[in-house]
Amino acid sequence: QQQVKQSPQSLIVQKGGISIINCAYENTAFDYFPWYQQFPGKGPALLIAIRPDVSEKKEGRFTISFNKSAKQFSLHIMDSQPGDSATYFCAALLSWGSNYKLTFGKGTLLTVNP
Amino acid sequence: DSGVTQTPKHLITATGQRVTLRCSPRSGDLSVYWYQQSLDQGLQFLIQYYNGEERAKGNILERFSAQQFPDLHSELNLSSLELGDSALYFCASSVAGRVSGANVLTFGAGSRLTVL
Numbered sequence: 001q002q003q004v005k006q007s008p009q010s011l012i013v014q015k016g017g018i019s020i021i022n023c024a025y026e027n028t029a030f031d032y033f034p035w036y037q038q039f040p041g042k043g044p045a046l047l048i049a050i051r052p053d054v055s056e057k058k059e060g061r062f063t064i065s066f067n068k069s070a071k072q073f074s075l076h077i078m079d080s081q082p083g084d085s086a087t088y089f090c091a092a093l094l095s096w097g098s099n100y101k102l103t104f105g106k107g108t109l110l111t112v113n114p
Numbered sequence: 115d116s117g118v119t120q121t122p123k124h125l126i127t128a129t130g131q132r133v134t135l136r137c138s139p140r141s142g143d144l145s146v147y148w149y150q151q152s153l154d155q156g157l158q159f160l161i162q163y164y165n166g167e168e169r170a171k172g173n174i175l176e177r178f179s180a181q182q183f184p185d186l187h188s189e190l191n192l193s194s195l196e197l198g199d200s201a202l203y204f205c206a207s208s209v210a211g212r213v214s215g216a217n218v219l220t221f222g223a224g225s226r227l228t229v230l
Contacts, residue, residue, distance in 0.1 A: 032214065032215050034218070041223065042116075042223050042224075043116060043118070043204050043206070043221025043222050043223050043224055044157070044204070044221050045116065045220075045221065046218050046219070049215060049218075051215065089156070089157060093213060093214070093215075095212070095214065098211075098212060099170070099212070100170070100212050100213050100214070101159075102159065102213050102219075104156055104157040105156065106155075106156035107156055107157075
C-alpha cells in the first residue's frame, strides 16, 4: 500500500519559472513531512521539512505548502535554476513511542531548461 | 561529500551469487539505515541498526541480511541474487536511534548493483 503519492513523475520547467511538486498522504497520524533532493550519482539529501501544525515553510527559493484537511503538501521552487535539476522525493514520518516509519514518495525528476 | 561512505560504487554479478555492500557512517552517528532504490518501487527501507543492534526492520527479504560492527560500520549481505535485485542500495546514518525532525538522515552516494 503506497501511503504517499507523489506527482508528477517528471517535470520540465524553464529557467526562472516555478516548479511545483505535489504529494498526498492517507494516514493522518503522520507527524513530519520532509523533502529530499537527489542529484545524479548522489544520495538523497534533506532539503526542507514541515510539521502538520504549520501551513507553510519557506527556505530561500524553496517553500512547502501544507494542507492538512486535504492531506496534501507540495514543494514550490521559485525562480527555478538549471542547478535545481534533480529528483525530488517527498516523505512522511509516522512516530509512535520509540518506533517510527518513514515513507517516501516515488520521486519527481525535475529538469530546468536554461 | 556527505560523510557517509559506501563501497563498492558499482557491482556487476550473476544470478545466484552473493555480494556484500559496505557502509561507514558519518563520524559521530550511531545509526545506520539501508535503503533499496529502484525505478518502480522508489526508496524502500530495508533495515536499521543502532549502536550494533537491529533497531527497525522494513521490507527486507530473507535472502538479505545486515549487521553493524563495533566500529559502527555496517554490511549488507545479499545472497541467491535474482535479476530483480538489481537496484541502487543506499546507506544512511543518523546520530540517534529514531528518525525525527531533530534526527535527520544523511545518505551515502549508493552502491549500484547489477545482476545479470
